[in-house]
Amino acid sequence: MNDTILTAQADISLDPMDGTLVSQAYRDVCHRLNAPEGLIEARENLARADLARVDDHARAHVSPPLGLDSGQAGLFAPETPAPSINVCILALDLGTKTGYAVRKRDGKVVHGTQSFAPRKSWTDGQRWLRFQSWLAEVLELHHVQRIAYEHVSFHAGVRDAHCYGAFRALVEMAADRRNIELVGTNVQTVKKHWTGKGGADKATMVAQARARGFRPETDNDADALAVLDWAVAQERAA
Structure with missing residues (x-):
């Protein structure tokens, strides 16, 4: 052979x-x-x-999306999901620690906090590039059709105002590029909708989120859930 x-x-x-x-x-x-x-x-x-x-x-062994760890990659929704809606909505509490909440059409919710605090090794544009990349991932992963956010008209300092303006501009660009509807509402409206008081503090916002069956990581997370609930109410009323 x-x-x-x-x-x-x-x-x-x-x-x-x-x-x-x-x-x-x-x-x-x-x-x-x-x-x-x-x-x-x-x-x-x-x-x-x-x-x-x-x-x-x-x-x-695939990594969970959105920067969540294994314990957070599930659906942080109340035990009984709410009725479905016609669109997938992303709610944002914009800032260095951005709170986000996504409600899918079947009523399930994913939420959390994403930090964009700058590091010494970053160049001036790194924060914005990272936010832009993260936002694009969220929009594409969940097929978002509407973005709701808090329209903040007053900031305690110039630096905070500049940061908020940059984050909001990037959101507006992302929405326009993908033909996603963008809806803003003021802080007092969201607080009153969520707690019944337009001047509710952070602790009250977090407590209300927990009372509704969620487990917010931060007050930013709770604020995003409140914005989301407001946006869902607008969708149902339309």
């Missing part, structure tokens, strides 16, 4: 996966197939099985 042609048994002796489940499957097929053509088929079957095993492993 030509030295370049290996029998099934000879090829098995060089099997680097000897002793594994995949190797055993390879042996079972090879024992049934003796021709070179059969050996090729066996190798193809093995390759398909191995690729499927790798693919299953990759799916089991």
Whole structure:
């Protein structure tokens, strides 16, 4: 026999996966197939099985979206989901620590806080580039059709005003680029809608979120949930 042609048994002796489940499957097929053509088929079957095993492993270890850890990647919604709506809505509490809440058409909600606090190693534009990239990921992942946000008209300092303006400009650009409806409302309207008081403080906003069955990470998170609830109410009233 030509030295370049290996029998099934000879090829098995060089099997680097000897002793594994995949190797055993390879042996079972090879024992049934003796021709070179059969050996090729066996190798193809093995390759398909191995690729499927790798693919299953990759799916089991995929990172959760939106920068959430494994415990946060689920749906933070009340035990009984609310009735469905006609659009998927993203609500934002814009700032260095941006609160977000996404309500899908089936009534399920994903929410959290994303920090864009600058680091010493960042250049001046890094904060805005990172926010832009994160926002694009959220919009595409959830197929957002409407963005609701708090329209803040007063800031305690110039720096805060500049930051808010930059975040809002990026949201406006993202919405315009994707033909997504953009809806703003003032802070007092959201607070009154959520708690019944237009001057509610942060603790009250968080407490109300918890009373409704959510687990907000921060007050920014709770504010985004409040904006989302307001936006949903507007959609149902339309």
